[in-house]
Amino acid sequence: MYNPRCKDLDRDYFPSYHTTRFQDQPEPNLAVLEHFVRVTKLHGRELTEKQGISVDHLRYGEGRQLAPLFVFVHGGYWQEMDMSMSCSIVGPLVRRGYRVAVMDYNLCPQVTLEELMTQFTHFLNWIFDYTEMTKVSAVTFAGHSAGAHLLAQILMRQNVITAQRSKMVWALVFLCGVYDLRELSNLESVNPKNILGLNERNIESVSPMLWEYTDVTVWNSTKIYVVAAEHDSPTFIEQSRHYADVLRKKGYKASFSLFKGYDHFDIIEETAIDDSDVSRFLRNIEIE
Numbered sequence: 001m002y003n004p005r006c007k008d009l010d011r012d013y014f015p016s017y018h019t020t021r022f023q024d025q026p027e028p029n030l031a032v033l034e035h036f037v038r039v040t041k042l043h044g045r046e047l048t049e050k051q052g053i054s055v056d057h058l059r060y061g062e063g064r065q066l067a068p069l070f071v072f073v074h075g076g077y078w079q080e081m082d083m084s085m086s087c088s089i090v091g092p093l094v095r096r097g098y099r100v101a102v103m104d105y106n107l108c109p110q111v112t113l114e115e116l117m118t119q120f121t122h123f124l125n126w127i128f129d130y131t132e133m134t135k136v137s138a139v140t141f142a143g144h145s146a147g148a149h150l151l152a153q154i155l156m157r158q159n160v161i162t163a164q165r166s167k168m169v170w171a172l173v174f175l176c177g178v179y180d181l182r183e184l185s186n187l188e189s190v191n192p193k194n195i196l197g198l199n200e201r202n203i204e205s206v207s208p209m210l211w212e213y214t215d216v217t218v219w220n221s222t223k224i225y226v227v228a229a230e231h232d233s234p235t236f237i238e239q240s241r242h243y244a245d246v247l248r249k250k251g252y253k254a255s256f257s258l259f260k261g262y263d264h265f266d267i268i269e270e271t272a273i274d275d276s277d278v279s280r281f282l283r284n285i286e287i288e
């Protein structure tokens with residue numbers, strides 16, 4: 001167990017129960033999630049309405065000059081949220097000279113998690129084709145929660161990610177993710193009626209914590225940041241700490257950090273604010 005003292009795993013795997021905000025509301029967990037959806041959707045709309053940034057699936061830079069690309073993969077435990085709630089991160093990065101790609105993906109149970117993971121590798125392939133076609137200078141990938149889990153595959157798919165491609169990757173940012181799915185696969189709260197399609201046969205192959213990593217050296221120019229929020233559950237925090245350890249022991253340049261003051265949701269909401277702690281962290285990645 002990631003948190004041996006945990007008495008209620010359902011609770012530990014329900015990020016909204018761990019917020020310290022909205023305590024004056026009858027159900028703070030519902031309030032934090034409702035707030036997250038409202039605020040992140042607003043961030044998306046404001047990009048076009050107030051900030052003059054066009055959000056298609058990709059924002060192209062003016063002309064074809066070299067620019068770094070930032071790719072964001074949203075969370076929602078593979079079954080909720082979509083692109084319209086995933087644009088908070090765009091504004092501050094565009095203002096720093098990045099192009100930003102925000103990924104949309106099929107949700108469970110329309111696809112099983114295994115199918116979604118396969119589709120994610122197609123997305124990675126497409127992104128790298130795009131970087132090659134449009135002269136992107138470097139790429140940073142960030143995933144939140146379930147999106148961090150999906151992103152972990154980038155380290156495994158040598159058939160898609162050639163050495164030349166991994167050298168283009170400045171950083172991988174894993175925000176508040178889960179990397180070992182064994183505990184959550186039987187929780188009705190996270191996997192109702194097994195909509196993720198998990199079983200004993202596939203549980204290890206969908207758990208990045210348990211993978212054998214080979215070809216680590218092709219990633220020696222990529223920094224890996226494994227981040228958890230202070231007000232994530234102890235289980236979530238330990239998953240991140242442990243995953244950073246696993247990666248470091250394999251030889252990756254991986255670090256763990258706990259972001260003070262944030263919960264699972266405002267760590268994303270505040271990516272929309274140019275001088276928030278999380279935006280400052282994302283911005284510093286390029287100069288570290």
Ligand SMILES: N[C@@H](CC(=O)c1ccccc1NC=O)C(=O)O
Nearest residue numbers: 014015016033075076077145146
């Ligand atoms: N229903 C969950 C929501 C959730 O897990 C979640 C929501 C938005 C973004 C990320 C999430 N978690 C991981 O992917 C909860 O209330 O905590």
